[in-house]
Amino acid sequence: MNIAVEHIATDQPPDEAKARDLDYGWQSGNQVELLENGEAYFPRVFDAMRAAQREILLETFILFEDKVGHELQGILIEAAQRGVKVVVSLDGFGCGELSAAFLAALADAGVMVQMFDPASKTLGIRTNWFRRLHRKIVVVDAEVAFIGGINFSADHLGDFGPEAKQDYSVQVTGPAVADLHHFALAQSGRQVRTRRGWRRRQQRPSPWATDSGEGLVRLIYRDNLQHRDDIEEAYIYALSKAKKRAVIANAYFFPGYRLLREIRNAARRGVQVQLIMQGQPDVLLAKLAARMLYDYLLKDGVVIHEYCQRPLHGKVALVDDDWSTVGSSNLDPLSLALNLEANVLIRDRAFNQQLYDSLETLSKNHCQVIPPKHKPRLWLWRLTVGFLVFHVMRHFPALTGWLPAHKPRLKPFESQAHD
Structure with a gap:
């Protein structure tokens, strides 16, 4: 059995890079809720995915094959089987231990699985340490978005023990979700259209909103192109x-x-x-x-x-x-x-x-x-x-700059799954 998993390179080719150099301004009228630790985050994001009607976009640095990872896998498979478009983007370092069988189950159900900078081990050691896809974003039906620091792993739950992580994410609803959706689509390699009311800004908007009203949200990001800082x-x-x-x-x-x-x-x-x-x-x-x-x-x-x-x-x-x-x-x-x-x-x-x-x-x-x-x-x-x-x-x-640069390419690769 073959799994088709797309390979997202570190930086896009020049023509694609220009198209995906996105500036987002402040959006007003949003509702933002703090989600502290996995106890608040996982139920909320899993409920949103279970209710998805059209689309789930997910980016994460870490996905483990533990109780959280298996629950996520089941939810994504069920969503894909009922006709929801599901795109999952994983980091090749953080998710480098995922088994072929785990990925095969997703791919066979129709989930588009993408791996950022995958690399095989050298002498038992992973070598893709740097320039990681470290984002944690989920957008469901372009109506609700989640962003923060929480990965899909059981070590974000208190019952994991003394090594359980203290962490935060937010749930966003309102106009800013359109920016998060547009960004997630563009970064996953999907073809996107300029949505009505959105335009690429020629000058970057101030990091501080001119209007101090409530519910203002702005997406900012770091890449290795024009948004380094x-x-x-x-x-x-x-x-x-x-x-x-x-x-x-x-x-x-x-x-x-x-x-x-x-x-x-x-x-x-x-x-x-x-x-x-x-x-x-x-x-x-x-x-x-x-x-x-x-x-x-x-x-x-x-x-x-x-x-x-x-x-x-x-x-x-x-x-x-x-x-x-x-x-x-x-x-x-x-x-x-x-x-x-x-x-x-x-x-x-x-x-x-x-x-x-x-x-x-x-x-x-x-x-x-x-x-x-x-x-x-x-x-x-x-x-x-x-x-x-x-x-x-x-x-x-500066030292890491001496390392060989990743080739800017976007291409599928084949991986053997277990029978």
């Missing part, structure tokens, strides 16, 4: 406008100097700046790198919490009373310089308060505060190691 620029712009408070909860924190400076400058002018970092990281290097930045930020009044209950996987932030962002992008070199990412910016006071309350509960009940005069035990050893980590992380994107 859009997510980072949105953070920088929002922080430069902050007057009251700013809270950033991020799993992997090692941003560039411009963003670090804006965080520090906000604290210097009296903004209450709070960072929530990993206290129990799933990647030790990430914790070492983040801690290298603590003294630089603490001395200017930034409050730093480390979340210690379980691994933090969130990628969320808020500024003042009405600006928030939720998405897939960490604030580290992988997300800001290599991965394909997507966030939504949200101008809505009710949502901002909901996110703030959630993060306040996290910081007060499950975090430890890093003291302003932070000097850990064995500090000289940590300083030496940290110095090396700092410079490796700082130059990491």
